[in-house]
Amino acid sequence: MTQVLALSGGIGGAKLAVGLQHVLPPGELTVAVNTGDDFEHLGLSISPDIDTLLYTLADLANPELGWGRANESWHFMAEIERLGGESWFRLGDKDLAVHIERTRRLNAGEKLSGITADFARHFGILSRVVPMSNDLVRTMVITDEGTLDFQHYFVARRCEPVVKGLAYAGAADAQLVPILREVADDPALQTIVICPSNPWLSIAPFLEMPAWRELLVEARAPVIAVSPLVNGQAVKGPTSKIMGELQLEQSSATIARFYEGIIDGFVLDKSEAHLAPEIGVATHVTATLMKTAADKQRLAREVLEFAGSFGKL
Amino acid sequence: MTQVLALSGGIGGAKLAVGLQHVLPPGELTVAVNTGDDFEHLGLSISPDIDTLLYTLADLANPELGWGRANESWHFMAEIERLGGESWFRLGDKDLAVHIERTRRLNAGEKLSGITADFARHFGILSRVVPMSNDLVRTMVITDEGTLDFQHYFVARRCEPVVKGLAYAGAADAQLVPILREVADDPALQTIVICPSNPWLSIAPFLEMPAWRELLVEARAPVIAVSPLVNGQAVKGPTSKIMGELQLEQSSATIARFYEGIIDGFVLDKSEAHLAPEIGVATHVTATLMKTAADKQRLAREVLEFAGSFGKL
Numbered sequence: 029m030t031q032v033l034a035l036s037g038g039i040g041g042a043k044l045a046v047g048l049q050h051v052l053p054p055g056e057l058t059v060a061v062n063t064g065d066d067f068e069h070l071g072l073s074i075s076p077d078i079d080t081l082l083y084t085l086a087d088l089a090n091p092e093l094g095w096g097r098a099n100e101s102w103h104f105m106a107e108i109e110r111l112g113g114e115s116w117f118r119l120g121d122k123d124l125a126v127h128i129e130r131t132r133r134l135n136a137g138e139k140l141s142g143i144t145a146d147f148a149r150h151f152g153i154l155s156r157v158v159p160m161s162n163d164l165v166r167t168m169v170i171t172d173e174g175t176l177d178f179q180h181y182f183v184a185r186r187c188e189p190v191v192k193g194l195a196y197a198g199a200a201d202a203q204l205v206p207i208l209r210e211v212a213d214d215p216a217l218q219t220i221v222i223c224p225s226n227p228w229l230s231i232a233p234f235l236e237m238p239a240w241r242e243l244l245v246e247a248r249a250p251v252i253a254v255s256p257l258v259n260g261q262a263v264k265g266p267t268s269k270i271m272g273e274l275q276l277e278q279s280s281a282t283i284a285r286f287y288e289g290i291i292d293g294f295v296l297d298k299s300e301a302h303l304a305p306e307i308g309v310a311t312h313v314t315a316t317l318m319k320t321a322a323d324k325q326r327l328a329r330e331v332l333e334f335a336g337s338f339g340k341l
Numbered sequence: 342m343t344q345v346l347a348l349s350g351g352i353g354g355a356k357l358a359v360g361l362q363h364v365l366p367p368g369e370l371t372v373a374v375n376t377g378d379d380f381e382h383l384g385l386s387i388s389p390d391i392d393t394l395l396y397t398l399a400d401l402a403n404p405e406l407g408w409g410r411a412n413e414s415w416h417f418m419a420e421i422e423r424l425g426g427e428s429w430f431r432l433g434d435k436d437l438a439v440h441i442e443r444t445r446r447l448n449a450g451e452k453l454s455g456i457t458a459d460f461a462r463h464f465g466i467l468s469r470v471v472p473m474s475n476d477l478v479r480t481m482v483i484t485d486e487g488t489l490d491f492q493h494y495f496v497a498r499r500c501e502p503v504v505k506g507l508a509y510a511g512a513a514d515a516q517l518v519p520i521l522r523e524v525a526d527d528p529a530l531q532t533i534v535i536c537p538s539n540p541w542l543s544i545a546p547f548l549e550m551p552a553w554r555e556l557l558v559e560a561r562a563p564v565i566a567v568s569p570l571v572n573g574q575a576v577k578g579p580t581s582k583i584m585g586e587l588q589l590e591q592s593s594a595t596i597a598r599f600y601e602g603i604i605d606g607f608v609l610d611k612s613e614a615h616l617a618p619e620i621g622v623a624t625h626v627t628a629t630l631m632k633t634a635a636d637k638q639r640l641a642r643e644v645l646e647f648a649g650s651f652g653k654l
Contacts, residue, residue, distance in 0.1 A: 071384075071445040103414050107438030111463045113445075121434040125420030128441075132384040132426075150424045 029216040030156065031056040032332070033208075033249075034223055037230020038065070038077045039094045040256050040264060041223030042084035044331070047324030048221065049085055049155045051332065057155040058211045059085070062225070063140070064160075064167035064196060064233030065178045069117050070108070072127040073134050076179075077230070078144055078159060079126055086151035094264065097122040116184045141205040156207070160234050163202035167233055168195040178229070187266040191273040194228055199236035204243065212243050219335035220244065222253035224316060226267045227286045228274070235290070250292040250338035252331055255280040258317055259299035281306050292338055295331055310338070343469065343524045344369040345645070346562075347534040350543020351378070351390045352407045352577060353569050354536030355397035357644070360637030361534065362398055362468045364645065370468040371524045372398070375538070376453070377473075377480035377509060377546030378491045382430050383421070385440040386447050389492075390543070391457055391472060392439055399464035407577065410435040429497045454518040469520070473547050476515035480546055481508040491542070500579040504586040507541055512549035517556065525556050532648035533557065535566035537629060539580045540599045541587070548603070563605040563651035565644055568593040571630055572612035594619050605651055608644055623651070 031052055034045050036059050045059050059081055066075045076095065083089035083097055090096045100120035109115045119127065126147060133143045139162045148157045169181040171189035181189060211217060225231055234240040244251055260278045262268045271278045280296040284307040287294070294309050297316040304311045312334040318324045344365055347358050349372050358372050372394055379388045389408065396402035396410060403409045413433035422428045432440065439460060446456045452475045461470045482494040484502035494502060524530060538544055547553040557564055573591045575581045584591045593609040597620040600607070607622050610629040617624045625647040631637045 070441050071448055072441070101414055101416050101434065103434040104417065104437050104441075107435045108442060111438055111442050111460060113438070113442045121414065121416040121437075122420045124417050124434075124437065125424055125426070128383050128385070128417075129421060129424050129426045135384055147424060 029056060030058045030211045030214050031216055031218045032058070032221060033211050033217060033219075034059045034221045035062075035160075035225075035231060035234055036060070036077070036081060036223040037062045037225030038080040039084075041077075041225035041230065042080050042089070043318040043324050044221070044223045044254060044328060045081060045155075046084050047318065047321075047326075047328030048331075050321070050325050051328045054154040055156075056216075058158060058208075059155060060158050060160050060205075060208055060234070062160055062230045062233050064165050064199075065182070065229070066164075066166070067177060067179045069179070070114065070119070071131070072119075073131045074117075074127050074179075075130065075140070075144075075159070078140075078157065079123070081157050082126070082144070082147055082151055082153065085148070085153045085155055085157065088151065096120050117179060139205075141207065156211075158205050158208055160205075160240065161202040161237060162205055164198045165202050165233050165237070166197040167229060168197055170195060182266075187269060191270045193274075194232065196233050196236040199233055200238065202237045202239070204237070204239040209243070212247060217247075217249045219332060220247055220249050220251045221331055221335075222251065222287065222291065224254040224256035224263075226256060226262070226265055226270070227283055228267075228270055229265075241290070244290045250335050251290055252293040252295060252335050253283070253287045253291045254295040254316060254327070254331060255283050255297065255300070257283060257300065258297045263317060279303060284308065293334055295327075295334060310334075342369060342529045343371045343527050344529055344531045345371070345534060346521075346524050346530060346532070347372045347536055348375075348473075348538075348544060348547055349373070349390070349394060349536040350375045350538030351393040352397075354390075354538035354543065355393050355402070356631040356637050357534070357536045357567060357641060358394060358468075359397050360631065360634075360639075360641030361644075363634070363638050364641045367467040368469075369529075371471060371521075372468060373471050373473050373521055373547070375473055375543045375546050377478050377512075378495070378542070379477075379479070380490060380492045382492070383427065383432070384444070385432075386444045387430075387440050387492075388443065388453070388457075388472070391453075391470065392436070394470050395439070395457070395460055395464055395466065398461070398466045398468055398470065401464065409433050430492060454520065469524075471518050471521055473518075473521075473553065474515040474550060475518055477511045478515050478546050478550070479510040480542060481510055483508060495579075500582060504583045506587075507545065509546050509549040512546060513551065515550045515552070517550070517552040522556070525560060530560075530562045532645060533560055533562050533564045534644055534648075535564065535600065535604065537567040537569035537576075539569060539575070539578055539583070540596055541580075541583055542578075554603070557603045563648050564603055565606040565608060565648050566596070566600045566604045567608040567629060567640070567644060568596045568610065568613070570596060570613065571610045576630065592616060597621065606647055608640075608647060
């Protein structure tokens with residue numbers, strides 16, 4: 029049974045996901061995770077957002093870095109550098125295990141969803157963590173330096189190139205993981221939450237998949253998006269910079285417009301309370317900054333209460 | 342220029358190789374390394390003997406284990422276990438770097454010899470380390486439990502199954518790495534040394550390659566083998582056990598017979614001095630046990646002096 033289906037990118041989304049996991053009964057949360065940032069590096073299949081969700085929900089995440097494992101060591105990386113290998117993407121010794129085991133199993137013909145479910149089980153996670161698709165979707169960043177794959181834009185080039193557009197290779201043909209259709213059809217489902225992730229980088233890959241768009245539009249449960257902006261600025265990451273480069277007004281109103289036709293409700297930070305009247309769906313205004321476990325749980329509770337106010341079910 | 346070409350398996354051979362490296366002028370040693378033990382594990386291409394040579398010659402080897410890196414950490418391995426992955430073959434965090442980088446470069450179409458040379462350079466090794474072949478040769482152990490690939494016999498099954506025979510898949514068609522032909526033809530070459538490795542497991546893969554057998558038989562430089570036995574027993578590893586199972590007398594005389602037609606001289610331990618008369622080639626009797634750096638260098642010097650006594654050049 030799933031009461032809540034959450035759509036998430038990496039760190040920002042994972043914060044709300046862990047809050048939801050805490051306030052819901054065990055096993056009642058399913059998180060569908062962006063795979064548009066996935067890439068192949070050093071011969072390994074790397075799924076950064078899936079790993080961030082797994083580590084965060086298992087309480088193994090690195091709180092300082094915002095990615096990777098807590099209490100990580102870097103001996104592998106030092107040796108790769110010594111051998112003249114590529115070291116721009118940091119892979120910790122513990123973190124390596126998921127990449128190597130995932131790659132081995134993918135090459136043996138297993139699906140990413142099954143591998144991810146198995147990893148979640150081994151990590152002791154009671155929530156369900158599901159890739160948005162088992163098919164290859166790749167977010168491409170069209171910049172003034174040419175088209176870059178996401179990790180080269182994000183990590184190697186530190187988001188410095190000016191973004192002129194985005195493309196989501198493979199999304200048009202990518203299929204839903206079957207379990208997500210079951211979750212969407214589950215009578216117990218009470219809410220679909222779009223976590224406070226970057227809409228263009230982390231949520232757009234879902235929305236560019238016709239199957240996801242249809243699932244969200246036709247969902248019986250209300251769809252609630254949480255804005256990733258506080259006072260028009262992203263808490264972390266390049267959302268604000270990208271919005272500026274794409275000539276978009278840097279405010280949560282722009283975010284709400286991006287989700288138009290999909291969402292039933294919108295949660296925005298109190299710093300942008302004045303924008304509520306211009307948002308075309310029901311709004312809930314609160315403090316959206318999540319620094320502590322208590323912040324995450326409080327926001328999760330408020331999102332669920334807000335969702336409960338819809339007569340949709 | 343190469344004064345000495347050494348044929349080596351793993352730990353036992355590496356001890357003499359490091360002694361030779363120390364007593365020769367820098368760059369005058371070429372070590373050809375057994376690749377019959379190579380295998381694919383967790384999707385990685387692993388070359389245990391090459392790595393033992395690289396680590397030993399770079400003074401990075403683990404002196405306690407006899408394989409892998411000194412000051413190694415095992416965080417990756419603990420996580421692979423947590424994920425339910427295969428953990429019977431231990432891969433340290435530092436050690437992983439050579440496997441991942443080698444696999445990546447092999448998959449990109451590079452040859453094992455070029456990758457190995459590059460690793461040696463990055464490790465600051467002045468000797469040349471060369472795989473016995475770039476072609477796939479796989480030592481298969483025919484046992485009372487069926488035919489096992491080498492690492493399953495050696496590591497997973499800890500040499501427990503009774504050996505009934507050995508096969509070297511691919512050896513008949515495997516080619517020499519071209520640089521080894523150049524080394525053999527180098528007028529500066531003074532000796533070819535068969536290191537004190539297991540003849541059946543570590544040296545036979547060379548000898549089953551027609552190109553290697555021809556190189557050794559036709560070599561202008563004298564070929565000297567060093568027995569791996571002390572008082573009829575292997576210092577380390579399953580040599581004695583395998584000799585018994587193959588119904589072979591456990592003595593250096595058996596080893597010398599194995600190399601008949603190839604070697605010009607044979608070095609055996611003083612504990613087996615009484616066997617010298619029954620060995621069909623010139624012998625040098627000395628202490629062959631190598632515990633300290635001084636032992637390794639002294640034995641290396643004696644081997645070179647012994648080789649110098651041949652008028653073959």
